Amino acid sequence: MKPNQQLETSKKIQVQDMFNAISIEYDFINKLLTFGNDIKWRKRIYKIAKANSPKKILDIATGTADIALELSKIEGSTIIGLDISEKMLDIGRKKILKKNLSNKITLVSGDAENLNYPSGHFDLVTIGFGVRNFQNLIKGLKESNRILKKNGKLIILESSVPQNSIIKFLYFMFSRAFVPFIGSIFSKNRLAYNYLQKSAEKFPCGHVFVSILKECGFKTIYISLKFIYLFLDELLTFISFF
Numbered sequence: 246m247k248p249n250q251q252l253e254t255s256k257k258i259q260v261q262d263m264f265n266a267i268s269i270e271y272d273f274i275n276k277l278l279t280f281g282n283d284i285k286w287r288k289r290i291y292k293i294a295k296a297n298s299p300k301k302i303l304d305i306a307t308g309t310a311d312i313a314l315e316l317s318k319i320e321g322s323t324i325i326g327l328d329i330s331e332k333m334l335d336i337g338r339k340k341i342l343k344k345n346l347s348n349k350i351t352l353v354s355g356d357a358e359n360l361n362y363p364s365g366h367f368d369l370v371t372i373g374f375g376v377r378n379f380q381n382l383i384k385g386l387k388e389s390n391r392i393l394k395k396n397g398k399l400i401i402l403e404s405s406v407p408q409n410s411i412i413k414f415l416y417f418m419f420s421r422a423f424v425p426f427i428g429s430i431f432s433k434n435r436l437a438y439n440y441l442q443k444s445a446e447k448f449p450c451g452h453v454f455v456s457i458l459k460e461c462g463f464k465t466i467y468i469s470l471k472f473i474y475l476f477l478d479e480l481l482t483f484i485s486f487f
Contacts (some may be wrong), residue, residue, distance in 0.1 A: 306375025310337030
């Protein structure tokens with residue numbers, strides 16, 4: 246789905262424009278909507294990633310570079326953060342400069358579905374809440390597969406709709422009312438947060454997504470499931486080996 250179904254422009258362009266528009270308030274609203282759990286999620290990615298001591302890392306849909314900054318703690322690693330929103334990247338560059346990590350992290354504007362890197366180049370690819378924004382999910386995942394070294398790892402962090410009917414009801418109450426409301430107050434862009442909420446609902450989660458990953462060439466896939474939002478949502482971490 247596109248952020249605005251009424252417009253003829255592509256999903257890719259709309260997503261780019263949307264994140265450019267909400268970039269200034271994005272970090273604040275993200276912390277508000279996740280009740281600060283975003284910090285725990287990034288630490289979780291770091292814990293999973295560091296086990297293999299990756300040297301070359303690509304963080305796709307890096308946004309304001311929070312995951313890239315967390316991964317910079319891995320000794321001997323260099324990270325490239327890629328995003329289609331230049332304004333999100335500008336905020337990320339300021340964070341990196343402030344932490345004096347320009348020697349470890351480079352942020353670049355780019356398209357996850359057309360990566361300008363040779364095959365077998367990276368030890369690790371991470372994507373945090375980004376795959377649902379791909380215009381072509383299969384193409385984007387195949388590109389991630391292509392640039393990974395043999396035995397490289399892909400870590401995907403995404404949310405999903407709970408399966409329990411009671412929790413699902415509470416989740417819908419929260420996501421369909423609270424998320425757009427908060428977004429409209431602090432970013433003045435209700436459309437963007439309507440899209441972010443709806444795209445999470447429509448994302449193919451669980452074993453459906455596992456099948457998609459296998460179709461894209463990933464061999465060994467683990468799903469790590471945790472409840473967040475005080476049991477109003479589910480967090481899925483897909484760990485895939487090429």
